[in-house]
Amino acid sequence: MTPQIGIGMVVPFDMALDRELWRWMPDSVSLHFTRTGFIDAPVDIELCRDLNNHAEIAAAVRAVSSIGPKAFGYACASGSFVYGLAGAVEISKCMLANGAQHAVTTSEALIRALDLMNVGTLSVATPYTAALTGLLCDFLAESGRTVAAQSGLGRDHEIWTIPYAVTADLIRAADHPDAEAIFVSCTNLWTYDILGDLEAELGKPILSANQVTAWATLWDAGVLGAGPAEWAPCHAQSLFAQSLFARSIAA
Numbered sequence: 198m199t200p201q202i203g204i205g206m207v208v209p210f211d212m213a214l215d216r217e218l219w220r221w222m223p224d225s226v227s228l229h230f231t232r233t234g235f236i237d238a239p240v241d242i243e244l245c246r247d248l249n250n251h252a253e254i255a256a257a258v259r260a261v262s263s264i265g266p267k268a269f270g271y272a273c274a275s276g277s278f279v280y281g282l283a284g285a286v287e288i289s290k291c292m293l294a295n296g297a298q299h300a301v302t303t304s305e306a307l308i309r310a311l312d313l314m315n316v317g318t319l320s321v322a323t324p325y326t327a328a329l330t331g332l333l334c335d336f337l338a339e340s341g342r343t344v345a346a347q348s349g350l351g352r353d354h355e356i357w358t359i360p361y362a363v364t365a366d367l368i369r370a371a372d373h374p375d376a377e378a379i380f381v382s383c384t385n386l387w388t389y390d391i392l393g394d395l396e397a398e399l400g401k402p403i404l405s406a407n408q409v410t411a412w413a414t415l416w417d418a419g420v421l422g423a424g425p426a427e428w429a430p431c432h433a434q435s436l437f438a439q440s441l442f443a444r445s446i447a448a
Contacts, residue, residue: 201227204414205297207257207438209273210235213357213385214407218272220389220438226420229266231257232242240353242279242328249276254288255295262296266387268417269297270306272405274382275329277302278336285336299417302386303406306413308340310404312435316378322364323382324356334380335445346373356385365391378402384410394436402435412436442446 202225206218210232216415219228233253258269275281277285283303292300301309311319321337321344323330330349337344348370354361364386371379376403378401383389388405415421421437 201225202420203227203229203261203266203390204418205258205261205269206230206281206410206414207254207269207292208232208384209276210355211240211385212344214387215420217387217389217407218384218411221408221415223420226345226415226418229261229264231260233257240275240329240356241326242332246279249280250286251286251288251291256290258295258297266298267419268299268301268414270410270412270414271300271302271405274303274307274333275325276281277304278333279329281336282308283337284382297302299414301417304411305334306409307380307404307406308410309413309416311340311342311378314378314402314436314439316342316402318343318345318370318375319378319380320344320348320376320378321374321382322348322367324350324352324359324364324367324386325383326351326353330382337380343375345375346371346416356383357387359386361387361391364388366393368395369399372399372401376401378404397429404436406434408434423430 204226206228208230215230271288277288285302288302291301291350318335321333334344348367350367367377368381384406392403392405
């Protein structure tokens with residue numbers, strides 16, 4: 198039996214892609230998901246503000262803290278960038294105050310990934326409404342980044358039903374000569390199977406919300422870099438490849 202390292206994932210009530218986050222995990226990791234309460238509303242700015250509910254996030258963390266996860270992630274991009282950098286940090290502080298050893302939100306994970314890859318200018322591709330995409334661009338600007346271009350689908354419901362082909366075209370539409378990378382937002386948008394191919398096609402890193410969340414929680418749990426054989430599926434994704442290199446240099 199392989200000893201298990203636990204990672205807690207706090208996700209919104211409508212998260213449909215638990216399986217996608219699992220795909221970044223080696224056999225040594227178990228994910229423990231908890232969800233915030235149901236909200237009957239479209240995916241817009243008001244919903245994302247409502248998802249930033251510290252009482253519900255605290256309860257979700259406490260629900261699995263007794264089994265000792267090594268790290269926690271708040272796996273929601275819009276719910277963590279909607280109040281800017283300070284809002285994202287406050288969610289992590291809330292998780293830490295309620296039993297998390299380490300805590301990171303999707304938006305903080307994105308900034309950490311951009312720092313690792315030394316990306317100052319990027320494009321963004323989102324399934325969101327224009328107003329919500331604008332808040333993501335504001336968040337990135339607050340972090341000191343320049344958004345060279347953006348593309349969006351204007352969707353406010355059932356984002357998990359968007360097929361890979363549509364997402365791939367969305368990413369291509371966001372590409373810009375000045376962009377050093379492209380970020381694909383929303384943890385409810387399928388991305389795993391297309392990131393490596395699009396990086397090869399466009400010649401730059403393609404980061405996604407679930408990817409950076411998985412990467413940051415694995416890093417915080419001390420798992421990333423445990424062995425190249427476990428990470429073969431991710432080697433085509435430059436974030437994981439660069440992280441393995443960074444860990445090998447540090448060792």
